[in-house]
Amino acid sequence: MAIDLNVNGRRYSVEASPETPLLWVLRDELKLTGTKFGCGIAQCGACTVHSDGAAIRSCVTPVSSVGTAQITTIEGLGGTHPVQASWVKLDVPQCGYCQSGQIMSATALLKTTPKPDDAAISDAMKGNLCRCGAYQRIRAAIHDAAGAAAPVPTSAA
Amino acid sequence: MNALARLSSTLRPTRRQTIIGATLSGGALLVGACSRSDILGLGAPKIDFGAFGPFLKITADNVVTVINKHQEMGQGNHAGLAAMISEELDADWSKVKIEAAAADAKVYANTLMGVQGTGGSTAIANSWDQYRKAGATARAMFVQAAADTWKVPAGEVTIKDGVATHASGKSATLGELLPAAGKVTAPASVTLKPATAYTLIGTDRVKRKDSLAKSTGTQRYTQDVHLPNMLTAMVAHSPRFGGVVKSFDASKAKAVKGVVDVVQIPSGVAVIAENTWAAKQGREALVVTWDDSKAEMRSSDKILAEYKAAVTAPGTAWEPFEGRGVTDDKPAGIENAQAGPDAKTPHPAEPIKAPVQAFETTYDFPYLAHATMEPMNCVAQVNGLKAKLTFASQIQTLDQLNTAMAVKTLPGSVEIETLSAGGSFGRRGNPTSDYVAECVNIAKHVGHDRPVKLVWTREDDMTGGRYRPMVHHAVHVELDKDGYPSLWKHRIVTQSFMKGTPFMQGKIDDTQVEGVKGSPYLKATPLVDAAVFTPTSPVTTLWWRSVGATHSALAMEHTIDQLALRAGVDPLEYRRRLLTKAQATRHLAVLDLAAKTAGWDQPMQAGWARGIAVHESFGSVAANVAEVTLKDGQPHVGRVIVAIDCGQVVAPDQVRAQMEGGVCYGLSSALYGAVTLKDGLVEQTNFDTYRVLRMDEAPLVETVFVASNAKPTGAGEPGTPVIIPAVANALLKLTGKPTTSLPFVKA
Numbered sequence: 001m002a003i004d005l006n007v008n009g010r011r012y013s014v015e016a017s018p019e020t021p022l023l024w025v026l027r028d029e030l031k032l033t034g035t036k037f038g039c040g041i042a043q044c045g046a047c048t049v050h051s052d053g054a055a056i057r058s059c060v061t062p063v064s065s066v067g068t069a070q071i072t073t074i075e076g077l078g079g080t081h082p083v084q085a086s087w088v089k090l091d092v093p094q095c096g097y098c099q100s101g102q103i104m105s106a107t108a109l110l111k112t113t114p115k116p117d118d119a120a121i122s123d124a125m126k127g128n129l130c131r132c133g134a135y136q137r138i139r140a141a142i143h144d145a146a147g148a149a150a151p152v153p154t155s156a157a
Numbered sequence: 158m159n160a161l162a163r164l165s166s167t168l169r170p171t172r173r174q175t176i177i178g179a180t181l182s183g184g185a186l187l188v189g190a191c192s193r194s195d196i197l198g199l200g201a202p203k204i205d206f207g208a209f210g211p212f213l214k215i216t217a218d219n220v221v222t223v224i225n226k227h228q229e230m231g232q233g234n235h236a237g238l239a240a241m242i243s244e245e246l247d248a249d250w251s252k253v254k255i256e257a258a259a260a261d262a263k264v265y266a267n268t269l270m271g272v273q274g275t276g277g278s279t280a281i282a283n284s285w286d287q288y289r290k291a292g293a294t295a296r297a298m299f300v301q302a303a304a305d306t307w308k309v310p311a312g313e314v315t316i317k318d319g320v321a322t323h324a325s326g327k328s329a330t331l332g333e334l335l336p337a338a339g340k341v342t343a344p345a346s347v348t349l350k351p352a353t354a355y356t357l358i359g360t361d362r363v364k365r366k367d368s369l370a371k372s373t374g375t376q377r378y379t380q381d382v383h384l385p386n387m388l389t390a391m392v393a394h395s396p397r398f399g400g401v402v403k404s405f406d407a408s409k410a411k412a413v414k415g416v417v418d419v420v421q422i423p424s425g426v427a428v429i430a431e432n433t434w435a436a437k438q439g440r441e442a443l444v445v446t447w448d449d450s451k452a453e454m455r456s457s458d459k460i461l462a463e464y465k466a467a468v469t470a471p472g473t474a475w476e477p478f479e480g481r482g483v484t485d486d487k488p489a490g491i492e493n494a495q496a497g498p499d500a501k502t503p504h505p506a507e508p509i510k511a512p513v514q515a516f517e518t519t520y521d522f523p524y525l526a527h528a529t530m531e532p533m534n535c536v537a538q539v540n541g542l543k544a545k546l547t548f549a550s551q552i553q554t555l556d557q558l559n560t561a562m563a564v565k566t567l568p569g570s571v572e573i574e575t576l577s578a579g580g581s582f583g584r585r586g587n588p589t590s591d592y593v594a595e596c597v598n599i600a601k602h603v604g605h606d607r608p609v610k611l612v613w614t615r616e617d618d619m620t621g622g623r624y625r626p627m628v629h630h631a632v633h634v635e636l637d638k639d640g641y642p643s644l645w646k647h648r649i650v651t652q653s654f655m656k657g658t659p660f661m662q663g664k665i666d667d668t669q670v671e672g673v674k675g676s677p678y679l680k681a682t683p684l685v686d687a688a689v690f691t692p693t694s695p696v697t698t699l700w701w702r703s704v705g706a707t708h709s710a711l712a713m714e715h716t717i718d719q720l721a722l723r724a725g726v727d728p729l730e731y732r733r734r735l736l737t738k739a740q741a742t743r744h745l746a747v748l749d750l751a752a753k754t755a756g757w758d759q760p761m762q763a764g765w766a767r768g769i770a771v772h773e774s775f776g777s778v779a780a781n782v783a784e785v786t787l788k789d790g791q792p793h794v795g796r797v798i799v800a801i802d803c804g805q806v807v808a809p810d811q812v813r814a815q816m817e818g819g820v821c822y823g824l825s826s827a828l829y830g831a832v833t834l835k836d837g838l839v840e841q842t843n844f845d846t847y848r849v850l851r852m853d854e855a856p857l858v859e860t861v862f863v864a865s866n867a868k869p870t871g872a873g874e875p876g877t878p879v880i881i882p883a884v885a886n887a888l889l890k891l892t893g894k895p896t897t898s899l900p901f902v903k904a
Contacts, residue, residue, distance in 0.1 A: 017414070020434050028389075028432040033381035034374015036579070037433075038530055039615040043844035046530060074374035087372040091364055091810060094818055095231030096371030097378060097530040097579025122853035129844060131530050131580050132231045133821025134814070135855035 003063055007032065008076030018064035023047045025063045026073060034074035034100045038129070045128030048101035048108075049073045055108035057127075074100035083107050086144040094132035102128045106142050115146050201261060201569030208339035209298070211264040212291035213242050214256075219319050219332035221248045226258040226265035226284070227275040228551045230578035230585070231818070232873040233365055233811030234280035238288050240363040240807055245292030245350060246299075248331065249319030250357055255366050260553035260573035274552035276586055276700070278775035278871025281807055285869050286349075293347040295338075302337035303329060352805065352866040363808040367577070378579050379548040382536045384608045388417060390599045391436040391612055393445050394425040397452035397837040398622055399695025402426060402445060409442040419443065422598040424591070429599060433612055449837070453695040457627065457834040460694065461521055464629035464650040467690050468519075475648070475688035478670045479679055483644075483686040513643075514636040516720060521898035522708045523831035525625035525701055526847060531579025532618035535596035540605035542566040544597060547608075549578030551586030559590035563597045582702040582822065587623055588658045591697075619847055620839040624832055625701035626652040630673075630712040635684075640724025641735065644684035647673055647712075653691045654698040665689070668700060672709025672772060672878075677739035678717060696834070702822055706774040706878035711827075711896070714770040714882030719895055728769055728886060729757055736771075743802045744771050746863050747780040751800035754861050755782035765795070768887030772879045775871025777803040781820070781879040783856070785887035791902050792884055794824060794856040799879075802863035804870045809862065812872045817858040819876025825850035827881040829900050848904075 005012045007030060014029045021040075026032045026049070035058060038046030042057040049058045050072040077084060083106050086092075093099045102125070109116055109124040116124070121142050130138065207214055214222040223239040235255045243253050258265045262273045269283040296316060303321040304311040306329070315322055322328040331338070357363060370376040395401060405426050407419035415435025420427050426445050430436035467473045536547040537560070544564050550556045550573050557571040564571075578585055596611035603609050613621065628651040635644040655666040667674065669689050679685045701707060721731035729752050736744045748771045752758075761767060764786050771780040782798040799816040806812055829848035833840045841847035885896040 017434075024432065024434040027381075028383075028434070031383055032374075033377075033383070036378075036531070037380060037612075038532075039844050041615075041843055041845065044530065044615075077373070079369075079373045084369075084372045088368040091368050091814065093231075093365070093368050093371035094233065094814060095530065095578060095580040096367065096376050099371050100374045103372060125852040127851075129530065129849060129851065131528060131582070131822070131825075131849065133818035133825070133850065133855065135821060135850075135852045136817050136857060137814070138852065 005063070005066060005071065006068065007071045008073060009070075014063070016063050018062060020063045021059050022049070022061040022063050022066055022071070023058040026058060032073050032075050036097055036100055038098065038101070043129075044098070044101075045105060046098050046101040048104040048128065050104060050108055053108065053111055055105050074104060077103070077107065081107065083110065083141070083145040086141040090137050090141045090144060092134055092137040092141050094134050098128060098130045102130065102138055106138070106145070109142070110146060116142065201263070204259065204261065206264070209295040210291055210343070211258070212288060213246070213295060215295070215331055215335055217332045217335055219249060219330045220252045220254055221246065221319070221331070222254045222256050224258045225255050226267070226273060227280040228549060228575060228578060228581070228585070229257075229367070230275070230549065230551070230581040232280070232815060233808060234275070234873075235367065236363050236365050236811050237281045237807040238284055239366065240357050241284065241288040242292035244355060244357045245289045246296045247316040247318065248292075250362060252319060253366070257575040260550065260557055260571070260575070262554045266554070272552065272554035274554060274586060276551065276583065278777070278873040278875065280873070281869045282776065282871060289349050290347060293349055294343050297344045297347055298341040299331055299334050299338045301341045302334045305341075306334070306337055358807050359805065359809060361810050364810065377576055378531055379534045379536060379576055380531055380579070380612070382547050382576070382610060384536065384538070384547070386606060387536070387608045387610055388429050388431065388603060389433045389436045389610045389612055390427050390429045390596070391440045391614070392422070392425045392427045392595060392599075392617070393440055393443050394617065394621065395447050395452065396620070397447070397449055397454065398697060400447040400449045400452040403448040404446045406444040409444065410439040413439040413442055415439070418603070420599070420602050422595065422602070424595045424598070427599045427602075429603065429609065436612065437614065451695065452837055453834070454837040455834065456836055457524065460834070461627060461629065464627070464692065465519070467650050467692065468629070468631045468648050473690050475690050476665060477686070477688045478665045478674050479685055479687040481683070481685040483684055514640070516634045516636065516723060518632050518716060518719065518895065519897055520628075520630040520632075520708070520712050520715070522628040523833065523899065524627050524696065524698075525707070525826050525830045526619050526832050526841070527580075527582040527584035527623070527701055528619065528844075528847060528849060529578070529580030529582060529584055532613040532615055533584065533592040533621065534610065534612050535593050536608055536610045537593075537596045537600035538605065538608035539564055539597065539600040542570055544571045544600070545574070545608075546571065546593065546597070547574045547576065548593070549576045549581070549585055550593070551578065551581055555586065555588065556590045556593050559594050560597045563594050564601055583700040583704070584623060587699050588654075588660060591623065615844070616842045619832075619842050622697035623699035624696065625707055626654070626698040628708045630708065632712060632716050634716065634720060636720070636723070640720065640726065642678065642682040642720065645679055645682040645687070647687040649673065649689045650692060651689070652694060652696070652698050654700065656691060666691070668705050670709070671705035672774065673713060675773070676709075676713050677741035677744055678713060678735050680739040680741070681735040702819070703774055703874040703877040706772055706874070707823075707826070707881075710770065710772040710878035711882045711885060711899070714772060714879075715885045715889070715896055718768070718882070718886040718889055722889065732769075732771065743778040743863070744773065744780075747771060747778050747800040747802050750861055750863060751780035751782045751798050754800065754859070755784075755798040757782060766887045766890035768883040768885065768890065770879050770882035770886060772875075772882070774875045774878060777801060777870040777872065777875040779816075779875045779879050781883040783880060783883035783887050785884055785891065787891060792828065792888055793854070794880075794884060797856045797858045797880060797883070799858060799860045799876060800863065801860065801872070801875065802865055803872045803875065804865050804867040806862055806865075807869055812862070813860040815872045816860040816876040819874070820858050820880045821850050821855055823877040823880040824856070824884065827884060827899055828854070828902050831900050831904065
């Protein structure tokens with residue numbers, strides 16, 4: 001069936017069965033491949049996009065449920081978003097595969113919580129896996145983008 | 158030495174000029190009497206690399222493009238390799254770009270392997286001379302070109318940040334000098350800079366070149382490849398290792414909209430569709446009956462019980478891998494495994510003076526999945542006797558050979574466009590190129606007009622094998638009057654992923670025993686008796702970031718802490734005495750640096766404890782001090798100090814990143830990692846059942862370097878294993894309980 005979508009400020013009409021996850025419509029039909037496939041069951045966060053500004057997992061979002069919501073993908077951030085700038089400044093990515101999802105979760109967090117503390121960052125980001133273990137830099141980059149100094153490693157005591 | 162370097166040493170031309178040959182009819186790897194270039198070069202197109210050779214290109218806009226012969230899977234090797242060329246060329250670092258090399262072992266072989274491939278933490282180490290020479294050679298050509306143009310002596314021309322200058326005031330960019338430099342004959346030899354002259358190598362100016370692409374969703378991974386007319390395939394694999402297709406009914410699968418074809422291939426039944434979702438729906442509708450007659454039907458508990466029983470069973474086929482002063486050349490199992498301090502000595506050459514204090518322990522390690530963020534995938538197009546692969550190839554030469562066998566063509570006829578990998582940790586490179594051959598077999602069926610993307614779901618990836626093997630260690634140590642080892646008997650039971658492949662060299666598979674073999678603690682022990690037994694199973698296994706060290710580090714380092722506790726000696730001091738005796742100066746240096754940085758002698762807050770450990774792998778030595786507490790009854794790691802000696806550090810911030818990530822990868826496995834089988838079926842299918850480390854559990858890692866100008870050694874893997882015993886040793890302090898099996902947190 002034909003489904004209308006609003007992605008990154010553009011209107012699309014795609015042909016897809018209604019249960020198709022938004023992820024595969026973005027990737028296979030719209031060729032917006034910045035949004036990644038990681039697990040398919042909302043366990044890893046690699047597929048995170050914004051729906052009306054809130055972070056959602058596109059791998060478990062049926063395309064028919066999107067309706068008139070404004071979808072933003074990593075491509076829609078524009079490339080010069082402060083979060084992206086902090087990511088580059090601190091060389092956050094390693095393999096980089098999870099980073100689109102990380103950045104989409106981080107930008108959604110900063111929208112609602114402009115100066116998050118470590119607990120707020122942990123809470124907002126623990127749904128995004130990074131197997132390379134770039135967590136420390138992801139945390140530092142969020143602080144950096146929020147205009148706060150990155151935390152210095154200190155004794156756990 | 159490491160797994161890949163070792164396996165590939167078989168392929169090195171120095172060894173009787175033999176090389177793996179691909180039979181064009183048998184479909185099996187054979188060691189044939191052909192030279193390497195004969196085999197690997199057959200069918201390969203001739204490439205013109207330009208004036209400056211295969212490792213760099215320079216264009217008129219002053220951009221230097223460094224050709225990366227290695228796979229970039231996150232480890233940041235591209236930055237280090239580019240820095241080596243940029244340093245010697247005195248290029249403008251801000252204008253250096255990276256490009257992936259073509260698959261061509263004649264020019265892009267890993268110099269420690271003899272084949273083109275990335276692994277064993279060798280990317281920087283094997284390229285150190287090669288890439289610096291490439292840069293220095295190009296520099297000499299530009300210097301000569303400037304001297305000829307300006308009619309001045311070459312010795313008076315200097316180059317800095319991509320600009321050649323002369324005291325007379327003349328200056329030109331490399332781009333401007335390009336036409337003249339390209340005509341200069343490359344010098345036969347060049348002098349490389351001394352480390353004191355470095356302005357880029359070893360500095361934090363060496364940043365990644367791919368951070369922007371990876372922060373904007375524009376980095377191209379295999380999963381992102383969309384080619385004209387491309388089809389997408391998923392494969393139904395046997396749920397049990399060793400199972401094969403008995404029969405299948407494709408009628409419902411073919412009825413799914415978008416499904417193009419269903420075909421049986423050697424590894425299962427492939428559903429070929431117009432897009433990913435259709436392939437997935439089609440596979441779900443597919444009905445396959447499996448023949449389990451040769452499949453692994455055991456549960457992992459049963460397999461482990463058999464490993465344990467083998468230690469004391471008579472007749473176990475032990476292979477000794479380290480021994481000193483022990484006359485029993487057919488070592489039996491560890492006697493009286495549960496007997497405690499009165500255990501008999503196992504036939505030492507000299508009687509051990511009574512009273513003998515003995516210590517015994519065992520360690521169990523589960524199968525582990527690599528669980529890369531990007532599940533395995535590949536894109537292949539087969540056109541008659543030619544094949545084109547577009548994917549994150551890790552060992553290009555093997556992928557060419559295995560593709561050639563599937564297509565029945567020549568390795569040189571297999572073109573590979575190497576993309577960045579969304580992680581590998583060893584998974585993407587393996588002797589049989591499993592997922593690559595699978596994709597090629599589908600593409601061969603589809604034919605030349607349509608490329609095929611093979612997509613593995615997370616479930617395919619998690620249950621797809623090539624695991625870190627399950628391992629059992631049994632350790633029996635006898636102690637002298639001061640509580641230090643006088644005899645060390647060690648037994649390891651684990652599968653081998655090397656034996657039975659053409660890559661096995663010698664009798665012992667070092668990947669099973671490394672880290673016990675070669676341990677300075679064994680060197681410091683008068684009597685040593687160490688042996689390995691290799692059970693077999695259809696469960697496929699593979700190297701997994703840091704390979705043997707993933708288990709040997711805990712077996713050695715946690716045993717040492719338990720011995721120190723018995724002796725009433727501080728674990729740092731206990732180690733120092735043994736390492737001094739073994740003349741392990743690099744171990745001592747990193748240990749002392751980690752301890753000093755962590756404030757080892759300072760007390761910690763109540764409820765916290767520090768654990769220390771040191772381990773050598775991939776030519777580097779790393780020490781960790783981990784600060785650990787219990788949170789809801791589970792270990793929680795606050796801060797980790799990593800001290801590493803990896804020789805000359807080329808890209809310090811990338812080594813730091815590898816230590817940060819390595820600690821997380823090792824800690825993740827130690828806390829939660831386990832693949833288990835129930836009646837042969839893998840119980841973990843996705844991240845909901847295969848738990849991995851998340852943001853709120855990640856420690857803060859602080860990395861310190863031992864200053865060194867020695868040749869670079871590994872950085873991608875040595876940061877992974879040491880955290881495991883460091884945490885176990887902290888837990889021993891906190892709880893008084895030793896760790897005898899991983900993971901720490903049982904499911």
